[in-house]
Amino acid sequence: MTYTLITGAGSGLGRAFAVECARMGRNLVLFSLPGSGLQSLASDLRTENRIQVQCFEFDLRQAEILKEHILFVTEHFPIDFLINNAGIGGTSSLTETPLERIDDIIQLNVRSTSLLTRMMIPHLLREPNSYILNVSSMAAFTPIAYKTVYPASKAFISSFSLGLREEFAGTGLSISVLYPGPIMTNSNTSRRIIHQGLKGKMGLLATPEIARIAIRKTLKGHPVIIPGLMNKLNHSLLNLLPLGLKLRVVSNEVKKEMQWSAT
Numbered sequence: 228m229t230y231t232l233i234t235g236a237g238s239g240l241g242r243a244f245a246v247e248c249a250r251m252g253r254n255l256v257l258f259s260l261p262g263s264g265l266q267s268l269a270s271d272l273r274t275e276n277r278i279q280v281q282c283f284e285f286d287l288r289q290a291e292i293l294k295e296h297i298l299f300v301t302e303h304f305p306i307d308f309l310i311n312n313a314g315i316g317g318t319s320s321l322t323e324t325p326l327e328r329i330d331d332i333i334q335l336n337v338r339s340t341s342l343l344t345r346m347m348i349p350h351l352l353r354e355p356n357s358y359i360l361n362v363s364s365m366a367a368f369t370p371i372a373y374k375t376v377y378p379a380s381k382a383f384i385s386s387f388s389l390g391l392r393e394e395f396a397g398t399g400l401s402i403s404v405l406y407p408g409p410i411m412t413n414s415n416t417s418r419r420i421i422h423q424g425l426k427g428k429m430g431l432l433a434t435p436e437i438a439r440i441a442i443r444k445t446l447k448g449h450p451v452i453i454p455g456l457m458n459k460l461n462h463s464l465l466n467l468l469p470l471g472l473k474l475r476v477v478s479n480e481v482k483k484e485m486q487w488s489a490t
């Protein structure tokens with residue numbers, strides 16, 4: 228009777244993770260911001276899959292509230308799979324980005340992921356086999372102008388996850404990191420993909436497909452998960468370029484897309 232804990236489960240990729248885990252018969256502990264429709268998702272998942280679903284709506288940036296929730300959850304539900312999915316980004320010149328937005332990206336993507344993982348590991352280690360899936364991004368592979376803080380936060384997730392994987396090698400805990408390309412989840416990314424035309428659509432995978440690939444590979448113990456052939460190819464080709472050139476190529480693309488993005 229173990230559970231999978233998913234952050235940002237109310238929408239986008241997090242919701243797709245919840246649906247996929249439910250289909251696999253996994254019980255769920257779901258975290259989301261208040262008002263993201265989590266209760267109705269949970270009710271559908273319970274009815275359709277005959278699983279247990281527990282919901283908690285709060286802001287992950289509030290460390291004390293996060294701590295209280297983890298204490299409660301770990302006391303009541305044995306967790307064997309943690310999916311750190313919640314994360315935010317944006318595209319704008321640094322000097323035009325509000326200070327609060329920069330703080331929000333760092334608090335959610337970096338701070339809450341690190342604290343939650345730190346608090347959960349002792350509990351995950353109680354299970355004979357347990358898993359962590361951390362959601363990074365293809366953006367982690369290159370510094371990117373006009374995004375700067377977001378790719379840096381996702382590079383942190385990448386380094387943090389692979390370091391932890393090594394630290395817990397030989398235990399029952401396996402840690403994986405997912406590097407999705409653009410996904411049509413929120414309106415901002417969808418707008419950018421639509422305006423890219425054929426180029427944008429070529430590497431595009433449906434959100435449920437990304438969730439399915441990521442969960443299956445995590446449960447098989449893969450360290451690094453890049454979903455989709457085009458994204459793998461893109462990553463390999465960009466790796467052939469010297470860093471300065473790679474930075475310029477990727478940043479120029481992002482600069483062209485700035486008109487379609489809201490911060």
Ligand SMILES: NC(=O)c1ccc[n+]([C@@H]2O[C@H](COP(=O)([O-])OP(=O)(O)OC[C@H]3O[C@@H](n4cnc5c(N)ncnc54)[C@H](OP(=O)(O)O)[C@@H]3O)[C@@H](O)[C@H]2O)c1
Pocket residue numbers: 234235236237238239240241258259260261263285286287288312313314315316335362363364365406407408409410411412413416
């Ligand atoms: N979309 C893309 O193109 C793309 C590409 C690569 C990587 N990613 C990564 O994939 C993950 C999911 O992205 P997405 O596009 O599905 O998300 P999204 O639609 O942009 O929504 C943001 C996600 O973060 C959660 N969230 C935001 N602020 C929060 C807060 N203060 N406390 C708790 N949760 C908060 C939301 O949770 P609720 O809605 O449940 O409240 C939601 O799941 C993120 O880590 C993102 O960086 C996305």
